[in-house]
Each structure stands twice: as C-alpha cells, then as structure tokens.
Amino acid sequence: MKPSQFAKGFQARPDSTSSEKRTALDRLNAIDGLVQNPLQNANIAAFKSPAAAASLPNDAEHVDAANETIEYRTWRAEHGYRPGQIIELPLKAIKPSPFNPRYFYVKSSIAELAVNLAKQGQQQAIHVIPDYDNPGSYFVSDGGRRVRALKEANKETVKALVVDLPIGIQSYKLGYDLNVQRDSQTVFDNAVVWRRFLDEKHFQSQKELAEHLGLDESTIAVALSIAKLPETVMQEMVARADRFGSNMAYQVGRYHAARGTESTLRLINKILSDDLSTRQVADIVKGRATAQESAKPAGRQRYAQRLDIKLGGVSVGDLKSYGDDRLELKLRGLSREKRDEILRQIEQMLSDPS
Structure with a gap:
C-alpha cells in the first residue's frame, strides 16, 4: 500500500499479520488490565508530571515494551509517561481518527450518556494515539461516544490512556475488532x-x-x-440498529432504488410500527405485498421551530413545533421525580380552561 493512500498524519507500515494484530490487541487488553486495579485507578496523573508517573508500579513500564514503536517510546520519554497511566487531556486536543470504524453516533444516545457523565463523572478512560506530526494533539482510538458526550456536557477535559497502536488501516482493523466484540459496530x-x-x-x-x-x-x-442509501435514510435505521441488520437494510436499499427516499422513510416507519420481518419486507420489495402507504408521509413533516431543553446546563431533549397545531416534546435522562413533576405541570396546563 502506497504512503499516499493514507490520510495526513499517518505513515504507511507493512500489513500486520494475524499474530501481530493479536499482539496489538493483547497489548491493549494488558493495559486495560493494569488500570482495573483500584489503587492504580486512583492515580489520575496530571499531564507531563514525572512525579505522578513515578507513583505507578514498575510493572506498568514493562508492558510489552519490546514491541513498542520508536515514535511511541520517544513520546513516552519526552512526557514521562508509563503504559497504563491515566492522564487528563484537554478535550480540544482530541480529534477523531480518519480511520475510525464508527461513522454514525445516535444523538439521543450521546445525550443520555452526557447526563450520566454530568452526574457521575467519567468512569472509564478513553484510548488515544499521539499525532506525532502535530505535537499536543491526539487521535481517538477508542471512546468516541464518551468524547462527544463530554463535550455535550460542557466538560473541558477527558481522562485518557495514551496507547501504542498500529496506524492507518491497521488501526481501523483493531478498532473494528474491538467494536465487533462489543456489538457496537x-x-x-x-x-x-x-x-x-x-x-x-x-x-x-x-x-x-x-x-x-x-x-x-x-x-x-x-x-x-x-x-x-442517503444518509438521512441510514440515520433512521441507525437509531434502531437492533431492528435493521444487514439483511433488512439490504431489502430497504432495494426498495429505495425502486421507490425513492420518501417512500422508503414511510416503509421504515411501517417496519417499526408493525414489527415486519425481513421476509415480509422482501415480499413488499418484490411486489407480493403492499407497504400500505398513505398519501401523507408519516412523521416526516419538517418542524417549524426547535427549542433545545437543558437541565443544569446539560441538554436533555427538545421541543419541536409543526404547523399551527402540533407540538412534540422529547426528554431523556430525567430523574423519576423530575419526570413526574413535568407530567403534572403539562396535565395542569392542558386541563386549565383559560
């Protein structure tokens, strides 16, 4: 593979063999194992603090050190960093990797995580790789959702492990394997x-x-x-990835090729509302059944106004208005008490004859 085929900030390296890929995954798991120790988890070190780094066990320093890349070893020496050490980095220094296996992030899921992080703090460190061509910045290797949620929660720093992983297509393969193991891909x-x-x-x-x-x-x-498929169509299915696996999405793609975007969005609504199977959708695609489409697209009317709703500075949902007579309120991550209080107030407003 030619060096020009890699995004800026990465260098081409020979393809890793299966054993090399396994070694890299084992190295990542070994680092995770180190920071699971409660005593070490309590050691959240300040960045560029050799004294804090020295408080970590010596064993951490020798985690697969023989297999470290020259760039990573040099970076560690410059920053006094030991493998397995958790440090706090500015969120503005974190950027997505061009070889990130994830592309879609569900907004409601990010909002829920943001509320959780605002209440409980960050419990699990993300993994980052130094951008050796741009000192002071880091690519996210694992933890893209947490980074987005921390920004949503108006946080300024993130707890991170700085790891030595293959770059370019190799880093994609490692991230892909990890996501598949977690069923998040x-x-x-x-x-x-x-x-x-x-x-x-x-x-x-x-x-x-x-x-x-x-x-x-x-x-x-x-x-x-x-x-x-257009991203708008994919986004609708990503929000319910449990219902749209590859076979179902393939049938939706065939339907879109024949009927277009608006009809496809109505079909997706019907799949969800009627709990259609892949076989039933295939029959609709082949014309042996009907999607029973209405003249008006279900639920696809464009809202006129949208109000972002925040509690304690954290976004928990939105209020949308449609036409002259329709409001749609969506809230997530509320406590039971807050939810019940909002329900009582809405009921009181609607029952008030004035």
Missing part, C-alpha cells in the same frame, strides 16, 4: 467507511478489502449496496 458504519476506503484507493477491489478484513466478499458487497 453496525452495518451502516461499515457501509460508509468501506465505500470511502475503496473511493480513496486504500484497496483496489472488494475482494482485496474482504481479504484484508478476513470477511466474505458477499459481506462487503451487501454493505456497499447499503452505502448507496
């Missing part, structure tokens, strides 16, 4: 990112991409067909 993330990999010539063909990821070529082909 969706076919829609794959669709967008794999399409970009091919468009940017990181891989010359579907077959090469499939071989590199250790997947069947048919899996790649299905994802690439889903990538033809």
Whole structure:
C-alpha cells in the first residue's frame, strides 16, 4: 500500500499479520488490565508530571515494551509517561481518527450518556494515539461516544490512556475488532467507511478489502449496496440498529432504488410500527405485498421551530413545533421525580380552561 493512500498524519507500515494484530490487541487488553486495579485507578496523573508517573508500579513500564514503536517510546520519554497511566487531556486536543470504524453516533444516545457523565463523572478512560506530526494533539482510538458526550456536557477535559497502536488501516482493523466484540459496530458504519476506503484507493477491489478484513466478499458487497442509501435514510435505521441488520437494510436499499427516499422513510416507519420481518419486507420489495402507504408521509413533516431543553446546563431533549397545531416534546435522562413533576405541570396546563 502506497504512503499516499493514507490520510495526513499517518505513515504507511507493512500489513500486520494475524499474530501481530493479536499482539496489538493483547497489548491493549494488558493495559486495560493494569488500570482495573483500584489503587492504580486512583492515580489520575496530571499531564507531563514525572512525579505522578513515578507513583505507578514498575510493572506498568514493562508492558510489552519490546514491541513498542520508536515514535511511541520517544513520546513516552519526552512526557514521562508509563503504559497504563491515566492522564487528563484537554478535550480540544482530541480529534477523531480518519480511520475510525464508527461513522454514525445516535444523538439521543450521546445525550443520555452526557447526563450520566454530568452526574457521575467519567468512569472509564478513553484510548488515544499521539499525532506525532502535530505535537499536543491526539487521535481517538477508542471512546468516541464518551468524547462527544463530554463535550455535550460542557466538560473541558477527558481522562485518557495514551496507547501504542498500529496506524492507518491497521488501526481501523483493531478498532473494528474491538467494536465487533462489543456489538457496537453496525452495518451502516461499515457501509460508509468501506465505500470511502475503496473511493480513496486504500484497496483496489472488494475482494482485496474482504481479504484484508478476513470477511466474505458477499459481506462487503451487501454493505456497499447499503452505502448507496442517503444518509438521512441510514440515520433512521441507525437509531434502531437492533431492528435493521444487514439483511433488512439490504431489502430497504432495494426498495429505495425502486421507490425513492420518501417512500422508503414511510416503509421504515411501517417496519417499526408493525414489527415486519425481513421476509415480509422482501415480499413488499418484490411486489407480493403492499407497504400500505398513505398519501401523507408519516412523521416526516419538517418542524417549524426547535427549542433545545437543558437541565443544569446539560441538554436533555427538545421541543419541536409543526404547523399551527402540533407540538412534540422529547426528554431523556430525567430523574423519576423530575419526570413526574413535568407530567403534572403539562396535565395542569392542558386541563386549565383559560
């Protein structure tokens, strides 16, 4: 793979073998194991603090040190950092990796996490990789949701582990494997990112991409067909990824090719409201059944105004107005007491004849 095929800030390295990839994953897991110790978790070190670094056990310093890259070893020496040490970094220094396996982040999920972080604080450190070409900045290796939620909660710093991981396509493979283990990787993330990999010539063909990821070529082909959908359509399915796996999304993609975006959005609503199976959707696509579409798109009217609702400076939902007579209120992450109080006030307002 040519160096020009990698995004700025990364350097091309030979493809890692399966054993090398396993070693990198084991190194990451070993670091996680170190920071699970309660005594070490209490050691949240200030950045560039050799004294704080020295308080960590010597064993941490030797975590797979023989396999460290030169760049990482040099960076550690300059900053007095030891593997497994948790430090606080400015959120403004954190940036997404161009090889992030995740593309879609559900806003409601981020808002819920933001409320939780505002109440309980950050319990788990994110993993970051130094951008060696731009000192002082870091790529997120694992923890993109937490970074977004901390920003939503108006926080300024993030607890982080600085890790030594392969870069470029290799870092994608590692992140992809970790997400698959946690069931947080969706076919829609794959669709967008794999399409970009091919468009940017990181891989010359579907077959090469499939071989590199250790997947069947048919899996790649299905994802690439889903990538033809507009993001607005994919977003609707990402919000309910439990209902839209690759087979269901593939059928929705076929329907979109024949009927267009508005009809497809109505079909997605029907899949959710009527709990349609993949076979039933396939029958609709083939014309053996009807989606029973109404003349008016269900739930797709554009709102006239939107008010962001915050509690204690943290966004918990919004209030939208439609036309002359419709309001839609959505709130998440409320305590039971606050929820019941809001319900009583709404009931009182609606029952008041004035």
